[in-house]
Amino acid sequence: MNQEKPDTNNIFVIKKDSLAGLFENITKAGYEMIGPKLKDGTICLDKITSLDDLPVGITDNQEPAQYRTKQSKSDTSLFSYVVGPHSPKRYVFPPRHQLWQINRVNGDQQIIAQPLPKTKLAFIGIRPCDLAALKITDRVFKGGKYTDAHYTEGRANNFILAVNCVKPGGTCFCTSVGTGPKAKGDFDLCLTEVYSEAEHFFILETGTKLGSKMISGVTTKPASKAKLKQADKLLKAAEKNMGRQLETDNLQQLIYDGANRVNWEEVGLKCLSCTNCTMVCPTCFCTSLEDTTDLRGTTAVRTRVWDSCFNEDYSYMHGGNVRSSSRARYRHWISHKLAGWVDQFGTLGCVGCGRCITWCPVGIDITEEVVSLKKRIATKKAEATAKER
Amino acid sequence: MENVISPTKQSEPHSEMTPRLHTVQSLTHETRDTFTIELTPTDGGKPNRFAPGQFNMLYAFGVGEVPISISGDPDKPDRLIHTIREVGTVTKALAHLRVGSTIGVRGPYGTPWPIDKAKGNDLVIIAGGIGLAPLRPVLYSILSDRRKYGQVVLLYGTRSPSELLFRKELQKWRARFDLEVKITVDRAVDPWQGNVGVVTTLIPRVSFDPDQTTAMLCGPEVMMRFSIMELRKSGIPEENLFVSMERNMKCGCGLCGHCQCGPLFVCQDGPVFPYPQVKKLMNIREM
Numbered sequence: 294m295n296q297e298k299p300d301t302n303n304i305f306v307i308k309k310d311s312l313a314g315l316f317e318n319i320t321k322a323g324y325e326m327i328g329p330k331l332k333d334g335t336i337c338l339d340k341i342t343s344l345d346d347l348p349v350g351i352t353d354n355q356e357p358a359q360y361r362t363k364q365s366k367s368d369t370s371l372f373s374y375v376v377g378p379h380s381p382k383r384y385v386f387p388p389r390h391q392l393w394q395i396n397r398v399n400g401d402q403q404i405i406a407q408p409l410p411k412t413k414l415a416f417i418g419i420r421p422c423d424l425a426a427l428k429i430t431d432r433v434f435k436g437g438k439y440t441d442a443h444y445t446e447g448r449a450n451n452f453i454l455a456v457n458c459v460k461p462g463g464t465c466f467c468t469s470v471g472t473g474p475k476a477k478g479d480f481d482l483c484l485t486e487v488y489s490e491a492e493h494f495f496i497l498e499t500g501t502k503l504g505s506k507m508i509s510g511v512t513t514k515p516a517s518k519a520k521l522k523q524a525d526k527l528l529k530a531a532e533k534n535m536g537r538q539l540e541t542d543n544l545q546q547l548i549y550d551g552a553n554r555v556n557w558e559e560v561g562l563k564c565l566s567c568t569n570c571t572m573v574c575p576t577c578f579c580t581s582l583e584d585t586t587d588l589r590g591t592t593a594v595r596t597r598v599w600d601s602c603f604n605e606d607y608s609y610m611h612g613g614n615v616r617s618s619s620r621a622r623y624r625h626w627i628s629h630k631l632a633g634w635v636d637q638f639g640t641l642g643c644v645g646c647g648r649c650i651t652w653c654p655v656g657i658d659i660t661e662e663v664v665s666l667k668k669r670i671a672t673k674k675a676e677a678t679a680k681e682r
Numbered sequence: 683m684e685n686v687i688s689p690t691k692q693s694e695p696h697s698e699m700t701p702r703l704h705t706v707q708s709l710t711h712e713t714r715d716t717f718t719i720e721l722t723p724t725d726g727g728k729p730n731r732f733a734p735g736q737f738n739m740l741y742a743f744g745v746g747e748v749p750i751s752i753s754g755d756p757d758k759p760d761r762l763i764h765t766i767r768e769v770g771t772v773t774k775a776l777a778h779l780r781v782g783s784t785i786g787v788r789g790p791y792g793t794p795w796p797i798d799k800a801k802g803n804d805l806v807i808i809a810g811g812i813g814l815a816p817l818r819p820v821l822y823s824i825l826s827d828r829r830k831y832g833q834v835v836l837l838y839g840t841r842s843p844s845e846l847l848f849r850k851e852l853q854k855w856r857a858r859f860d861l862e863v864k865i866t867v868d869r870a871v872d873p874w875q876g877n878v879g880v881v882t883t884l885i886p887r888v889s890f891d892p893d894q895t896t897a898m899l900c901g902p903e904v905m906m907r908f909s910i911m912e913l914r915k916s917g918i919p920e921e922n923l924f925v926s927m928e929r930n931m932k933c934g935c936g937l938c939g940h941c942q943c944g945p946l947f948v949c950q951d952g953p954v955f956p957y958p959q960v961k962k963l964m965n966i967r968e969m
Binding site: 392393395397401402404406433434437438439441442443552553578579580581582584585586590593595597600602606607608609610611612615616617618621624625628629632633634635636637 | 697698699700701703724743744745746747767769770784786928929930932933935936937938939940942944945947950962965966967968969
């Protein structure tokens with residue numbers, strides 16, 4: 294994506310059929326399109342080639358430990374669901390990728406670095422929370438002393454067609470962390486879908502020159518005030534329809550206070566350390582390295598794989614694990630997301646997408662854990678004052 | 683997923699994640715399970731320069747990588763020296779290296795000991811077990827510029843006499859008049875005639891000016907915690923205490939997440955920390 298300032302004067306109305314022309318333009322410009330696709334009953338991000346690949350008339354129901362999609366025959370909307378388990382992370386930072394291989398030839402060794410990804414990726418239908426997540430992983434991988442070459446290359450030349458959320462899910466809380474439901478830039482193009490039995494259109498906003506270029510030749514109309522108002526009304530309503538809320542006041546201090554002062558037993562007993570939350574999180578960035586050799590022992594390959602702080606050997610040092618209990622691992626995870634991240638990267642590590650709540654098999658809810666922590670700290674403080682008296 | 687991001691034919695040296703190959707020039711056994719290797723780059727160049735306290739990621743062919751602090755003299759840049767204890771799969775593989783073997787090296791990474799800041803001060807160096815390895819470069823640097831420092835004290839504790847590292851050097855250092863070296867072991871075996879007990883017991887027995895002292899500690903966290911309690915009793919201000927921390931590390935450069943201790947990346951913000959920065963964290967279990 295280009296780093297230009299969004300040109301907000303360019304707002305259009307586009308009909309569903311005309312989107313096909315836009316997709317064609319994106320493909321012609323040499324991009325591989327990654328967009329929402331219905332797969333195994335879930336909305337996944339996958340390679341798409343045309344408008345026909347998008348799920349039509351799908352709605353989703355998300356609650357803690359619950360994810361269901363529903364197909365409606367009469368519904369022809371394209372984006373009436375929210376985020377599924379996949380985020381763009383898995384394309385700019387794949388779950389497994391080879392870093393290099395080393396060959397042993399006549400006693401000499403030679404390292405051959407894996408060439409960096411050169412594919413131009415166009416992300417279609419990316420939600421504001423995931424845009425925010427990309428901005429965060431940009432800081433993690435590109436903003437520090439050491440940068441990650443693979444991620445940097447994967448992020449270069451991205452084209453982003455974002456979609457604003459008019460139907461937030463049951464586990465969404467982007468308004469609490471200020472990332473949605475309307476994208477505030479960082480896109481080339483952005484759609485807001487207005488769908489009812491009476492009419493169906495999209496408000497199309499261009500964010501960059503590249504975005505404007507991409508809609509040339511595509512049938513659009515300037516957006517009338519009435520139509521803009523319709524879309525705005527939906528987005529305003531969406532703000533009030535978040536399934537969850539995260540209390541962010543004084544959050545960092547709260548988490549640090551809670552690290553040692555209160556008991557984490559309850560959530561520790563619930564947590565299975567299954568790593569689901571970290572696998573679906575669009576900002577979790579931990580990795581491990583795998584080394585394999587061929588049978589003759591002449592070639593060894595080094596692969597980087599996603600890892601999780603919930604894995605037992607994640608903190609392994611000689612003699613044992615630093616965090617051997619689930620409660621310590623959960624405490625580490627939530628502390629990193631909501632407090633440590635702020636110190637490390639100047640931003641929360643949470644974008645309010647709700648994936649960790651939906652995909653937790655036992656329904657641990659990060660927003661409820663914050664409430665619970667607050668209560669535990671208050672109780673502890675009350676006990677301490679009572680003792681003093 | 684792999685075919686989505688398709689590699690091109692172009693091969694380029696890139697990223698922090700690719701090691702530089704080194705040849706093993708010598709391998710010396712220090713103790714039953716600890717050895718020192720000397721390395722030179724296979725490409726014919728010089729090893730990367732380092733500051734005392736920094737570490738490298740060492741790669742054993744097909745087995746994996748481990749963070750190991752540099753134990754050599756920063757002023758002798760021709761050879762890269764590491765002292766390693768055999769405790770896991772990678773370090774065991776490294777122990778089986780022979781002269782002429784090749785290994786991968788990435789680094790150096792991490793923060794150094796505050797050697798310059800300590801100038802003019804008395805210096806207390808406390809090491810436990812293999813913790814002496816990352817502190818040896820400090821001793822080399824100080825001894826090469828001895829007049830810049832006040833009293834210099836080395837307190838070193840190991841489990842038993844047979845686990846003492848760098849015996850010959852310890853003997854030389856003990857014979858110096860400008861260095862106070864005290865050694866203790868947890869369990870004595872004949873013919874040991876030295877101290878028995880934990881390293882903290884040595885602290886009240888050495889002299890330094892608490893207001894003008896810098897202390898550097900490396901060893902098991904529990905040893906560092908108790909040593910710090912003892913040093914604080916003698917009056918050294920907290921901000922003059924420095925500790926070297928250890929965590930699991932995969933990348934060494936702040937990208938893999940493994941080494942986090944609270945909000946700190948031990949590989950990048952450390953391993954050497956001013957004590958006030960890690961004080962709270964060190965006292966929380968399973969941090």
